[in-house]
Amino acid sequence: MTTVPGEEITVHVSHEGPDTIAAATDSLEVRESFGIVLESHGGPAHVHCRLDDALDRVVTLENxxxxxxxxxxxxxxxxxxxVDEPVTGRLEVSTGYGATAxxxxxxxxxSPAGVEVDESLSRPREPEPEPTPLERIVAGVDSGTLGVLxxxxxxxxxxxxxxxxxxxxVAFVGFLVVAVGVGVALVLLLR
Incomplete structure (x- = not known):
């Protein structure tokens, strides 16, 4: 017995008497292969499965x-x-040489669109190089602060x-005043 994963349709054969047949559902939407489960409740029966023309183009029955x-x-x-677009059709299951169906x-x-994976995903990421001490200092300071510095x-x-x-x-005292002023500005700015 061949089975396929996915949805199943249960069809009751001879459930209400000889040559009677009834599906447990009247519609089904699938994206992949599915199965029909024929459950016999009465005497033995021959069952015939048939696809309409629309469904026959995209669906295949084993027998x-x-x-x-x-x-x-x-x-x-x-x-x-x-399929690229939905296809709707009818699956007919009959017994009694087609007398009941x-x-x-x-x-x-x-099917939902798949995700394309290229070769770069299989390679490990290269570690980022360690930042230099100057880069670490600059990374913590915004551009306005760098301008003032x-x-x-x-x-x-x-x-x-x-x-x-x-x-x-006097020139030396002027230099000291400028240096202290810049130092105070830095303390206020970096605080």
Whole structure:
């Protein structure tokens, strides 16, 4: 007995008397292969499965004729092709040489779009290089703060050059005033 994963349709054979047949559902939507379970409740019976034209293009039955004996179940595998758009049709299951039949509306829906995986996913990630000490310091400071630091460095440099060129005690005191002012500004800025 061949079985396929997925949905199943149960069809009761000879449940209400000889040559009677009834499906447990009147419709089914599938994306993959499914099965028909023929449950015999009375005497033995010949069961015929038939697909309408629309369904026959995308669905294949392993066999179309089955002999069902009570109390056994007979499994009918139904193979479904992949489709781009939904296909709806009818599956007819009959007994008594076609005298009685039940019909199930079957819709074959497209499978959800798969995820494409390329080779780069199989390679381990390369570790990021360790940041340099300067990069660690700069990463913790925003661009406005870096601008103020640069201006403070320019002010101290200018004061130092001026004190060196002019010379004397007053020039040195001017340099110290600029250096203390930049230091106070840095403390306030980085706080």
């Amino acid at each position: 179309t004729n089955y002999y069902v004996e009570p109390p056994e179940e007979t499994y009918v595998p139904v193979f479904v092709d992949d 039940t019909t199930v509306a079957v819709t074959v829906a497209p 640069a201006l403070g460095a320019v002010a101290i440099g200018t004061a130092a050059v001026t004190a060196a060129v002019v010379g004397g005690f």
